[in-house]
Amino acid sequence: MSDIEAVLSKLGQERTRLSRIAGKRRLYLVGGTIRDILLERNPADFDFAVAGSGVEFAKEFCRKTKSKLVVLSTEDDEARVVCHKHIFDFNGLGDQTIQQDLKRRDFTINALACEIFPDRIGEILDFCEGRKDLAERIIRPVSAGSLKADPLRLLRAMRLALELGLKVAESVYAQGSSISLGRTAAERIGKELLRIMEASGSYKFLVRLYGLEKLHEILPDFVPVLEDKKLHHHMFQTYYKIEEIIAGESFFSRFEPEWRRYFDRWAALGPEANGLPYRRALLKFSGLLHDIAKPQTRFVNSKGEVHFYGHDSLGAKIVGTMLRERLRLSGAQIKMVQAQVKGHMRLHLLATNRDLTDRAIRRFFRDSEEEAFGLMILCYADGWATAGRTSHLVDTITRMIEQKRAEDAQLKVRHFINGYDLIGFGLKPGPAFKVILQELEDLQVEGKINSKEEGIEYLKTNLPGLKQKEGD
Template identity: 55%
Template sequence: MSRIQKELNKYQKLLAHLFGLTQSRKIYLVGGTIRDIYLHRPPFDFDFAVPGSGLELAKKFAHKIRGKFVLLSQKDDEARVVFKKKIFFDFAGIQGKTIQNDLKRRDFTINALAVPLKDGKVGEIIDLFSGLAHLEKRLIVPVSEKSLTLDPLRILRAFRFAQELNFKVSDKVIQLAQNLSLKKVAPERIGYELMRIMETKRSFWAIKTLADLTILPQIFPEISDLFANPGLLNHSLMTYKKIEELIEHKSFFSQFTKEFDAYFSSMPRRRALLKLAGLLHDIAKPHTQFATETGDVHFYGHDSLGAKIAEAMVMTRLRLARKEALMIKKLIAYHMRLHLLATAPVLTDRAIRKFFRDLADEYFGLMILTFADGYATAGKTVHLEDTILRMIELKRQYDAKRKIARLITGHDLIALGLKPGPIFKTILEELEELQVEGKIKTKEEGIEYLKVALQGLLEKEEK
């Protein structure tokens, strides 16, 4: 019994409905399903190429098994049937009238495989382009010279498959990538593939190669100036690489396992988003470069400007969710903060508490980004290690205590004649700091402090 027959037998009851609907007509199991079976990866997605309408067969099959019908493409006659939220059956009408012509239109040889199915029986595999041999060699090879030009997004798919399957990209892919343009590719498709690449454990090679092929500047035209400066480009790539190493091996951060696990489990794709923030953290440096009379070079404000550029960029170029874009924005906006704290003559507990308040859920990601940034700059991280260790220890101490109840609230500020606004947050945080430091112990002391502070402000205004 073939591998494919064994896998299909596991879903015999479901597929019996499908074969009943096809009424002895031949349909084809195609593409990634066959690839995964040959790679000993249990398939949960089954791809079928069918004569006639893929949509109609999918609708009938969904009704038979009480699955969910999902239209993928009216134009390409593609639909999906989801069974119990965990098994997926994709149907598409055969393109080009014959299965041979259909396979010629596919992206890579390892995906251009087909097996005829009739009444539940598996026929001989159709392998027109040596896909099985390339599976053995673990090589991503385009079906034809036109494969990538027919759909330029396939260059990203090539690297995504290479990363996810631990394959190599063939020289032919690199050659065909030289003259590709992604201008007409939908941002949603680009975002999906790029994030899938970044989600893999060792994606640096793929990102570096995409940079060398000038694919990344096509995705992000805003980084063209960064790419024009070899030093800045290399630093950005090395920051990305170090973040990836820290995520995989933890290294210095292995002593913070609780914080590490909590951070990366709290949001899908957080690993990929942190890497992307690392790649883009200095995006505004070319726009803020300033040289003094003595020749010193500065990039004042590159963090805040870069945060704005990156936020807009990932939303328009990749169609990332708003929450994901805000994460990247915050990390870039504050990526200099920890450097400044680590090099300050005196680092107070108050400054540390403000850091955690400002960063909130992103504090740990920023620590990793800053560590990687420092490593990529000069390879020196001792000052950051000491600072991060102290900060985490202080946070653990405060987290172990019951959260302090504020003695003064917004209602008290209104009672003192203040109008609600952003200033309330600043005032209340300052009063909370005074509570933590033990300088205010009662509500009365808090009110008195406020009255004195407000009187001082009034006297300044009168002068």
């Protein structure tokens, strides 16, 4: 039994139904499915080319399996069936032969097919030397016009190289230099960029995109940075350092619980979690874009000193518009990057404050919420890219995390005062609750309130002042 037959046999009844529905129509397993099997990877989905209509075939398969149908494109005759744990994509050949179909595909490693018969699998059809390129672990375009037919294939080649551990042939870049991504749908570009940036080793492809001037096309609002040699070098170096940190090559690896909470808990929720499984990609995006507003905010004072007042806040606004309009990222994704860009200066200020207080550290964690750990990574990378000087950041970040751990452990045992206690004082739930409870929490971890009784006494004496503090 071949590897392909072994994989298809695991489909059970679905495999039998496919052959029955096909009848005398020719049915082929194609593309990335065969590629993944030959690379000894479990295929993420099953791609089929069928004589006649792909949508009609999918509808019949959907009825037989009582599954969910999604028509991907009526123009291209493509449909998807989600059946149990498997995804089946069907594409109609129309009046084309399978050879013609394969020769219009993107890369040789995806231009593979084998015919599905009721009792067996046909030989692999390889008209473009795809198996040879798989053996050499290289991604080549099927034809000289491959990227012109769909410019997004430039990004797809980079993404596949990262995900599959392959090389991109220079012929891809040669074609990429003469194409434009300007008319490619923003959401398609956004999805490919996220997958590229999520992978380890994406920095080299970011540099390639810059060299091909494709970043200029994809993110025109970023052009002033790209044309500033010093600034664009800094942004790229920040990206590089974040990627290095994510790969585990920094002191951050000692903060394993914080690391898991920040990165891994979202990934466990799957892609439906508002796009946040792409936290590595989004953090790298923050590194790339954090100083985007510096060209607009550059100010030289009478002493010749250069400042960029407000570049963090303005940058967050620019990034929000850019990621929404140019890449069609989700609201949750945009919010994360904006929070990083807007907050990236704060930790620098804390780290250079000789009188850094425990309360200032607490405020940082409260204000930053779930982005605190990511902001620490961004700030550290920013500092490294600026001057290579990071010892003060290491000391400050270590102190902050150790304090947070100790105080979380203390508060986990018990909060002496809660919202019900405030209601007992005649307060109604609202913004004042948060301010008052945070003040009481500070006093508790500072050892100034050591019991519920002491907390009640404090409220009796100080509640009017706390109410005024909330109003301020």
